[in-house]
Amino acid sequence: QCRFAGGNGDTMSRLIIVSNRLPVSLDAQPDGSYALRQNVGGLATAIGPYHSSHHDCLWVGWSGEDPADHTPEEIEAIRSTYEENRCIPLFLSAEQVAGFYAGFSNNTLWPLMHDFSHEAVFDPGTWETYSHVNQLFADALAPLIRKGDTVWVQDYHLMLLPNILRQRFNNISIGWFLHVPFPSPEIFRSLPQSREILKGVLGADLLGFHTVDFVENFKSCVQQLLDIETDDAGHIAVDGGHTATVDAFPIGIDYNLYRRTTRSSLARAMRRGIEEQSGKRPGRHHDTSLSAESSAAAEAATKSGSWWSHHVHEELPELTLAQSAMFGKDSKPNKVVVSVDRLDYTKGLPERLRAFERLLEKYPEWIGHVTYYLLATPSRGDVETYQRLKQQVDQLVGKINGRFSMLAWTPIHYITRSLPIKPVCGIYAAGDVALVTPLRDGMNLVAKEYLACHDGRDGALVLSDMCGAAEELGEAFIVNPYDIEMTCEALHDALEISPEESTRRNRAMQARIKARTAGTWCAGFLDALLQVSNPGLDDKRL
Ligand code: ADP
Ligand code: F6P
Numbered sequence: 001q002c003r004f005a006g007g008n009g010d011t012m013s014r015l016i017i018v019s020n021r022l023p024v025s026l027d028a029q030p031d032g033s034y035a036l037r038q039n040v041g042g043l044a045t046a047i048g049p050y051h052s053s054h055h056d057c058l059w060v061g062w063s064g065e066d067p068a069d070h071t072p073e074e075i076e077a078i079r080s081t082y083e084e085n086r087c088i089p090l091f092l093s094a095e096q097v098a099g100f101y102a103g104f105s106n107n108t109l110w111p112l113m114h115d116f117s118h119e120a121v122f123d124p125g126t127w128e129t130y131s132h133v134n135q136l137f138a139d140a141l142a143p144l145i146r147k148g149d150t151v152w153v154q155d156y157h158l159m160l161l162p163n164i165l166r167q168r169f170n171n172i173s174i175g176w177f178l179h180v181p182f183p184s185p186e187i188f189r190s191l192p193q194s195r196e197i198l199k200g201v202l203g204a205d206l207l208g209f210h211t212v213d214f215v216e217n218f219k220s221c222v223q224q225l226l227d228i229e230t231d232d233a234g235h236i237a238v239d240g241g242h243t244a245t246v247d248a249f250p251i252g253i254d255y256n257l258y259r260r261t262t263r264s265s266l267a268r269a270m271r272r273g274i275e276e277q278s279g280k281r282p283g284r285h286h287d288t289s290l291s292a293e294s295s296a297a298a299e300a301a302t303k304s305g306s307w308w309s310h311h312v313h314e315e316l317p318e319l320t321l322a323q324s325a326m327f328g329k330d331s332k333p334n335k336v337v338v339s340v341d342r343l344d345y346t347k348g349l350p351e352r353l354r355a356f357e358r359l360l361e362k363y364p365e366w367i368g369h370v371t372y373y374l375l376a377t378p379s380r381g382d383v384e385t386y387q388r389l390k391q392q393v394d395q396l397v398g399k400i401n402g403r404f405s406m407l408a409w410t411p412i413h414y415i416t417r418s419l420p421i422k423p424v425c426g427i428y429a430a431g432d433v434a435l436v437t438p439l440r441d442g443m444n445l446v447a448k449e450y451l452a453c454h455d456g457r458d459g460a461l462v463l464s465d466m467c468g469a470a471e472e473l474g475e476a477f478i479v480n481p482y483d484i485e486m487t488c489e490a491l492h493d494a495l496e497i498s499p500e501e502s503t504r505r506n507r508a509m510q511a512r513i514k515a516r517t518a519g520t521w522c523a524g525f526l527d528a529l530l531q532v533s534n535p536g537l538d539d540k541r542l
Helices: 042-053 072-084 094-113 124-141 161-168 194-201 212-226 255-262 265-277 295-303 307-315 317-326 349-362 384-404 421-430 446-452 484-496 499-515 518-532
Strands: 015-021 024-028 034-038 057-062 087-090 150-154 173-177 206-209 235-237 243-248 335-343 370-378 412-415 433-436 460-464 477-479
Touching (some): 072 087, 124 161, 150 161, 173 518, 206 212, 206 518, 212 243, 243 518, 255 265, 255 499, 307 317, 335 484, 370 384, 384 412
Parallel strands (some): 335 370, 433 460
8 A cells, every 4th residue: 555545634735746757767776675766858857856845745657667577575665665755656567568658658649749640650459558557547546636636647648647537536636738749730630539638638727838839739629629719818618617728838947956966076077078088178088199290299209108199190190180180289179069868759860960970071170179979868669660760870870980980089979878967967068069959849958958057158059940949049059950951050150159159148048947947837837727726625536
């Protein structure tokens, strides 16, 4: 029995967040205990800090563990470690995960929501599992819910849950927020279950989207598919006397957390390492002897033990160009480009890599002087489209590195592991340029995190116009991510921008991000929910 179940004599109402994935995962330790690891993704980043700092707030979600892989004792240990952190885990079988998560959520809804309808798979079997698992989430919530509680449902995995909850409990407030885009009716109507999905989310009192455009798309779908109009205040009168309200709530980040973390010793060490490796500052990874043009200096270098680089340079200058130019007085300054993503086809990684390759082709003066640190963690490995993307990105990185590498310079450092926040901040801080070029994205928090890690200083952001963040970050180098030539030019301009100009642009964007943090976003949504919902006291269940 869950330690948070029932009234426990306490009648205080609580906030219960529900999402597919919990904000943390557990890693088994050799001594049988479990260590917490922060999950990657916008949802965990944005709401995780609110949950940790509000001690009456619970979070219900999938444990990520298959019960068939564990003994009952292990399951108990997993459950209790989660509960110590106010997380209530749901255990789903491999079959349920395949139909609900990999299937309907990520193979049908995800591509549709991101305008990738050609990737969407319509399978009645996965729909059935999706509906069933939404019911299982309601079952998991049932013992926890008290009169007056607020249940805040997250994202596209749980679009039937709001109405299931409304049918079962009428004395709670129900919110739902979509962390991805909402498509136009032309796309959404191709989903065979589009009406059921709309009715499912309309069970909520308040429905939130990242942008006004997504709200408009949703309203058009409701009008065209359910024949219900939305009034000017965003009210949608649903059957049975219930009124749902829709509005835009652009999500933010915990700005101070990123700013602070950038100053941590690990972040600083990471930044320093990248700066040394890329030749931005001298360090043990670079043999500076070849900057010396004079034979006297070369001789000195030889004496100091770095004979090999001089020798290779004499024989194969094209392979050591980077090294010889790196510290030469007339050469270009060395620069670092960074990006941080889940390996997802919506993030535009192949297009971005082609733009980087084009830069080296079109502006060869950057060869040896710009190093790209590409952090891309594999995601949703059970879905075929993601497996294909991983292969494509691996091949492209290999191709570009093979084509341009020199003895002491590799154009792309490709890191596929998921890193904790401190090294991620170090990578952001080291980046003279951040390449954030999703083909489609609800908001994109990476763009905001990069700017927070450059608080008060220079650093240029190249940003796709296909994400919600572009509406707030107009001073960035805005690109159409499908346009390789345009992205290449923007990258070139971003590498050339003066520190004064990029600091000036950043200041304007940072002021906006600071004013709209993850905390103010959570509070804003919950306040609005309180305004529109009025949990009745005529209790159906309690
Ligand atoms: P999404 O929710 O689609 O993944 P967002 O840009 O909104 O996209 O949020 C991604 C979040 O996950 C950010 O907080 C980012 O720092 C984090 N993240 C993404 N990729 C990685 C990675 N490879 N390692 C560590 N954190 C990552
Ligand atoms: O932000 C969109 C989102 O789908 C979140 O719901 C999710 O936490 C994140 O991306 C990461 O995806 P996943 O949980 O499938 O790894």
